[in-house]
Amino acid sequence: xxxxxxxxxxxxxxxxxxxxxxxxxxxxxxxxxxxxxxxxxxxxxxxxxxxxxxxxxxxxxxxxxxxxxxxxxxxxxxxxxxxxxxxxxxxxxxxxxxxx
Numbered sequence: 001x002x003x004x005x006x007x008x009x010x011x012x013x014x015x016x017x018x019x020x021x022x023x024x025x026x027x028x029x030x031x032x033x034x035x036x037x038x039x040x041x042x043x044x045x046x047x048x049x050x051x052x053x054x055x056x057x058x059x060x061x062x063x064x065x066x067x068x069x070x071x072x073x074x075x076x077x078x079x080x081x082x083x084x085x086x087x088x089x090x091x092x093x094x095x096x097x098x099x100x
Contacts, residue, residue, distance in 0.1 A: 005044065007046075008053050009042075010094050011063065013063075014056075014065070014066060015063070015073045016042070016055055016091070016092040017039070017077060018053055018090055019052050020086070020089070021085050022085060022087075027085070028080075028086065029041065031085070032054075037056070038058065038059070041053075053092065056072065056073060066094070077090065077091055
């Protein structure tokens with residue numbers, strides 16, 4: 001039995017995209033760069049093979065703030081959905097768990 005995969009640590013103020021694709025994360029990043037979208041691979045979604053989490057970066061390779069740059073995030077998702085091999089791309093919402 002293999003060791004469980006630890007969940008990806010997501011910063012609450014950064015923008016993330018979940019991408020469904022049979023391509024490698026490196027190939028997805030290269031395709032995104034052709035569309036002027038900078039991504040940093042954060043890891044897989046659990047143990048799912050074709051699901052990946054990417055952080056959206058600006059031109060200075062800094063994380064795009066979730067609250068301030070909604071146009072950048074929306075255009076990144078639109079560009080990626082039209083890319084070859086990408087089945088789906090959606091913005092991830094980070095939520096803090098409520099302690100009971």
